[in-house]
Amino acid sequence: MKQEQKTAEKTPAILTKLLLFSSFLLVLPHIGQLNTLFIVFSLTLLLWRALAMRYPQCLPKKILLLPTAVLLVLFVLKEFNMSLGRDASSSLLIILIGLKMLEGQTKRDAQAVIYIAFFILITPFLFDQKITQALYSLALFFILLIALIINNSNISKITPPAFIRITGLILLQGIPLMLVFFIFFPRMIGPLWALPDDVSTAVSGISDHINPGAVSNLALSEQTAFRVQFKGQQPTQQELYWRGPVFWKTDGQQWTLSKPPKLPVEINKKIADNRQTYQYTMMMEPHQQFWLYSLDTPIKAPPHVELTGDFQLIAQRKLSRNISFDMSSSTHKKLTSLTSDDKHRALELPDNTDPRIKFLVKQWLEQSKSEMDVINQALQFYNQQFYYTLTPPSLGNDPVAEFLFNTKRGFCGHFASSFAILMRVAHIPARLVAGYQGGMYNKVGDFYTIRQADAHVWTEVWLDNSGWVRIDPTAAIAPDRIQHSIDVNQHQLNGEVKYLLTAPEGLNKWSKNIGSFVHSLDYYWQNAVLAYGPETQLDFLSNVGITDWTQMVIWLSIISGFFVLLSLTSLFISRREKNDPIQKLYLSFCKRLAKQGGSRYPYETASAYFQRVAKKYPSKKQALKKIEHYYLNARYGHGSIESLKQALKRFKHH
Amino acid sequence: MALTLRERFSFRRFTQGEPPHHHTIKLNHRRIFILPSKAGLALAVVILLMLFTAINYNNSMAFVFTFLLAACAQVSTLSSYKNLSSLDLTLTKTGPFFAKSVNELSFLVKELKGRERWAITASYDKQAFTFNLEPDQTKTIKLPFTALKRGWYQPNTLTFSTRFPFGIFRAWSPLLFKQSILIYPKAINSVFSRPVMNDDDKQGEFTSEQSGADDFIGLKPYQAGHPYRHINWKAFAAQKGMYSNQFSSQSSAEYWLDWNDINHLDKEARISQLCYWVLESEQQGVHYGLRIPSTEIPPGQGSAHQHLCLKALALA
Numbered sequence: 001m002k003q004e005q006k007t008a009e010k011t012p013a014i015l016t017k018l019l020l021f022s023s024f025l026l027v028l029p030h031i032g033q034l035n036t037l038f039i040v041f042s043l044t045l046l047l048w049r050a051l052a053m054r055y056p057q058c059l060p061k062k063i064l065l066l067p068t069a070v071l072l073v074l075f076v077l078k079e080f081n082m083s084l085g086r087d088a089s090s091s092l093l094i095i096l097i098g099l100k101m102l103e104g105q106t107k108r109d110a111q112a113v114i115y116i117a118f119f120i121l122i123t124p125f126l127f128d129q130k131i132t133q134a135l136y137s138l139a140l141f142f143i144l145l146i147a148l149i150i151n152n153s154n155i156s157k158i159t160p161p162a163f164i165r166i167t168g169l170i171l172l173q174g175i176p177l178m179l180v181f182f183i184f185f186p187r188m189i190g191p192l193w194a195l196p197d198d199v200s201t202a203v204s205g206i207s208d209h210i211n212p213g214a215v216s217n218l219a220l221s222e223q224t225a226f227r228v229q230f231k232g233q234q235p236t237q238q239e240l241y242w243r244g245p246v247f248w249k250t251d252g253q254q255w256t257l258s259k260p261p262k263l264p265v266e267i268n269k270k271i272a273d274n275r276q277t278y279q280y281t282m283m284m285e286p287h288q289q290f291w292l293y294s295l296d297t298p299i300k301a302p303p304h305v306e307l308t309g310d311f312q313l314i315a316q317r318k319l320s321r322n323i324s325f326d327m328s329s330s331t332h333k334k335l336t337s338l339t340s341d342d343k344h345r346a347l348e349l350p351d352n353t354d355p356r357i358k359f360l361v362k363q364w365l366e367q368s369k370s371e372m373d374v375i376n377q378a379l380q381f382y383n384q385q386f387y388y389t390l391t392p393p394s395l396g397n398d399p400v401a402e403f404l405f406n407t408k409r410g411f412c413g414h415f416a417s418s419f420a421i422l423m424r425v426a427h428i429p430a431r432l433v434a435g436y437q438g439g440m441y442n443k444v445g446d447f448y449t450i451r452q453a454d455a456h457v458w459t460e461v462w463l464d465n466s467g468w469v470r471i472d473p474t475a476a477i478a479p480d481r482i483q484h485s486i487d488v489n490q491h492q493l494n495g496e497v498k499y500l501l502t503a504p505e506g507l508n509k510w511s512k513n514i515g516s517f518v519h520s521l522d523y524y525w526q527n528a529v530l531a532y533g534p535e536t537q538l539d540f541l542s543n544v545g546i547t548d549w550t551q552m553v554i555w556l557s558i559i560s561g562f563f564v565l566l567s568l569t570s571l572f573i574s575r576r577e578k579n580d581p582i583q584k585l586y587l588s589f590c591k592r593l594a595k596q597g598g599s600r601y602p603y604e605t606a607s608a609y610f611q612r613v614a615k616k617y618p619s620k621k622q623a624l625k626k627i628e629h630y631y632l633n634a635r636y637g638h639g640s641i642e643s644l645k646q647a648l649k650r651f652k653h654h
Numbered sequence: 655m656a657l658t659l660r661e662r663f664s665f666r667r668f669t670q671g672e673p674p675h676h677h678t679i680k681l682n683h684r685r686i687f688i689l690p691s692k693a694g695l696a697l698a699v700v701i702l703l704m705l706f707t708a709i710n711y712n713n714s715m716a717f718v719f720t721f722l723l724a725a726c727a728q729v730s731t732l733s734s735y736k737n738l739s740s741l742d743l744t745l746t747k748t749g750p751f752f753a754k755s756v757n758e759l760s761f762l763v764k765e766l767k768g769r770e771r772w773a774i775t776a777s778y779d780k781q782a783f784t785f786n787l788e789p790d791q792t793k794t795i796k797l798p799f800t801a802l803k804r805g806w807y808q809p810n811t812l813t814f815s816t817r818f819p820f821g822i823f824r825a826w827s828p829l830l831f832k833q834s835i836l837i838y839p840k841a842i843n844s845v846f847s848r849p850v851m852n853d854d855d856k857q858g859e860f861t862s863e864q865s866g867a868d869d870f871i872g873l874k875p876y877q878a879g880h881p882y883r884h885i886n887w888k889a890f891a892a893q894k895g896m897y898s899n900q901f902s903s904q905s906s907a908e909y910w911l912d913w914n915d916i917n918h919l920d921k922e923a924r925i926s927q928l929c930y931w932v933l934e935s936e937q938q939g940v941h942y943g944l945r946i947p948s949t950e951i952p953p954g955q956g957s958a959h960q961h962l963c964l965k966a967l968a969l970a
Contacts (some may be wrong), residue, residue, distance in 0.1 A: 111693050115700045126713035152821035153772040154784050162770055170729050177725035321712045530714045567732055603677050
C-alpha cells in the first residue's frame, strides 16, 4: 500500500523541467542522422509537454494517447519494413521518450523516462563516435543521474549542491569500475543477430566499382579514411601508395570487382624473405566494404583476413566498426608468375573498343622495341596533351575514347582507366588499383592521417622480367599530386588544384600546430578507445597472459570484486568516531575488568559499573574509586591524563 | 552486542531484525541490508538491452556508457548504505495506551555523522513516514498504531528503509525493541451507572457524606494527580504556591469498584466496565478501590493510583 502511494506521487515541476531539457539534448545529435520526420515527431511531443507545464489543460487524455502511441510505433516500424535496426530503434526511442513524457506524471513514469533516456544516450554512437559526442553524452549522463536522485528523494525544491556532490562522487567511483569492464569484458567478433542494412550507413570512401569520374566526390572530403603509425623506418611521400580493391574487369564504361586470384603458397614465402619491409599499425574507420587498405604489397594478413593473389586484404565481413591491426609491407616489386587464366583476364578488352585507340597504340608499337618503350610513349602522350583538373567535363557513352581524343581533361580516375585500356590494346596485361596516395604527417602524434581527399586510382602492368609494376599515369601529368596532398580548402575557394606545398608560417603555423594537436587527440581516441575490439583486446590482454575469454571473465570478476571490497572498507574508516585518548584508556580498562567482574552494560555509567564490580570484589573497591575519580576528572574536569594512567597502572599490580 | 553464529545466519535477521534490543539502536553494517528494488530490476533489463546493442554493433562508446551506467548503479549501493548508517534510534514514548484506539509510537532518530540524509522511510504495521535529516539533527518520528489486546504489547519490527539515491536499490534495517508497552483495556460503559452509587444496600461500603459533598475543609499542597478543578488558583495567582482545595466529601468518599458487582457480564466486558469506572472516578476526584479476582487495590486517588488500577485490569 505504501509503495503505491509513493510511486503515485507526482513528479515535482523541477524534475519535469530537467527531463524535458535533457530529452531535447538527447534528440539533438540525431538531427541529420535520422529521418527528419521522426525528429519532428519527437520534438513536437516534447514541445507539447513543455507547453503543458504552463497550460496543464492541454495535456492529452490517456484514452487518446494510447492509440496515438500504437499508431506512431507502427508507422515507424512500417517505414523500416518492420525490422529493428539502428535507425529504426533510434527513431522509436526518441518518439517513445516524447510519448512517455506526455503520458506520465508519477515518479514511476519519471523513472521510466530516465531509463529510456539512458538508452537513447548510446544511439548517436552507432552513427559516429567522435570525442565531442562522447563528452556531450557524458554531461548528459551526469544530468540524468541527478534527475534520478531528484526522483528518488522526497524534495519539492531542488538542492543542487548536495545532489551534484553525490552524483559526482558516484561517477568518480563508477569510472574505474567501468574501465575494468571495458578492458576485460570479452568482445565478440560479429553481431549477435543479422543487422538490417541501414540506409544511412552509406559512408564516403572508395566504392566497389570505378568509372572515370568516380573519385571526384571524394577529392574534396576532409574526412579521415584511416590513420597509420610506422614503427621504425618510414617510407617517402612518393612511396605512400595504399592499395585497396584491384579491378580486372571492365565493360568500357566502368570497372567492377571480380573474384580475386588465390595467393600461391610459394609466393607468400618469397615476400616474407624480402628485407625491405615497413612495420606499421593501421587504424581504419568503418567504410562498409570487405577490403582493407595496406601499404603497397602486404606481407601477411591480419587474423580473419585473407590475402589474395593480387595482394588485396579481404575481410570476412564488411567493416562496420573501427579496427586497428598491425601490418608489414614491402614496396619492392616481386617477381611472380602470371597464370594463363590471370593473363587472359588482364588483357580482356571491352567489346567496342574505339578504332582511334587501336590506331594510336599501333603507332606506338611500331616505334617501340620493348614493352617499357610503349609505356613511356603513353605517358609522354598524357604529359604533352592532357590537363589535370578536379572538375572535368562530363563524358558520354564511350568515356575512354571521349577522354583520350576530345576532352583531355580529368584526374586519376580518367588517366588510370584509359591507361589500362591503352595497355591492354598494346597486349600488355594491366589492372586497375584503387586506394589512397599520400597522407598528412602529424608531428605531435607521429602518425599519418589519410583523408578521403587522398583517394587515388592507378594501374599495374605485367612486365615479363619484373612482374607486376605500378604505373601511375597521374604522376606523369601532375607530379605534384603525388608529392603533396591536395589543399581542399584552396580548391573550394577558387576551384584550382593547389597542393599543400610549403610549411606555413606565423599565424598559419600556429593554427596548423593546433590542428595537429587536435588530430593527434583524435588519433589516440581512435587508437585506444574506438578500435578496442575483439582482436585488439586479445592482443592487449595477452601482454599480461590473458589469452581467452574464460580468463577474461575470471579476471573481470576478481578485479571488480576487489573494487567493491575497496569501496566497502572505505565505509569502515570513519572520521568522526575517533575516541579521545581518555575514553580509549577507559574502554580498554573496562574490557580488562570485564574478564573478572562481568562486562559493562552499554547504558551503565562509570560509577554505576565500578560500584557493581566493587560489590563483587570488595577488596578492589578503593582502587576502583580512585580510577573513577581520575577518569571523571580527566574526561570532564581539569585532571590530567597522566594521573589516570598511573591509577590504572597501580590497579594492574593488585 | 555480539551475535551467536546461529543468530548471524538466521533468516529472521533480514526480515524481522535481530533479537530485541533494549536501548538505543545504532544502524550499522550488521543491521543494514541491501537488495535491488523492482525499479532496479527494470534498470538491469535496460542495461542488458544496451549491452546487446553494444555487442551487436561492436561499438566502443556504447560499451563505455553501458558499463558506466552499470558501474554507477553498483556504486550507488554505497550511497544507499551511507544514507541509512550511523543513525541512532530510540523508542521514546512507550505508552501506556488504550486498546483499540489509534496511538502513536514515537521514535527519536539522531544523525551521527554530520551528513544530510534523504528520503528515509520509517514503517511500522503498514504505516509509513518518509523524512529527511539535516546533519546532526535529532528528529522525533511518530507512527500511528493500534493495539487490539490489553496487557503487555511487544512492538513488532520497525523498519527503516531508503531507496536513495537512484531508487534501484532498497536498503533496509529491521529493528526490534525490547521495551514492552502496557496497553490498558478499552473503557466501555455497558452498565451506565455504578451500582455502588445508587444502591442503598451498599451503604456500608460506600461511606459517602452525600449531602456535604462539597464542603471545603482546607488546603493541602498540590501533588501530581490532584484534579485540576480543585487547584486553588487564587493562592497560585498570589504566588503562594500550588495548593489543592480539600472538600469534606473527598476525604471521606471512598468506594470499591468490585468485580462481583457486575456478575451478569463476561470477563472482558467486566474489565472494560471497571476500566470505564476507574477513569470516571478519577475524573470526579473521588477515592476508589478496585477489587478483582487476582488483586485488591485499597481505595486511593491520583494518577499513580489510577495507573495501578488500570495496570491491574490490563493484566487481569
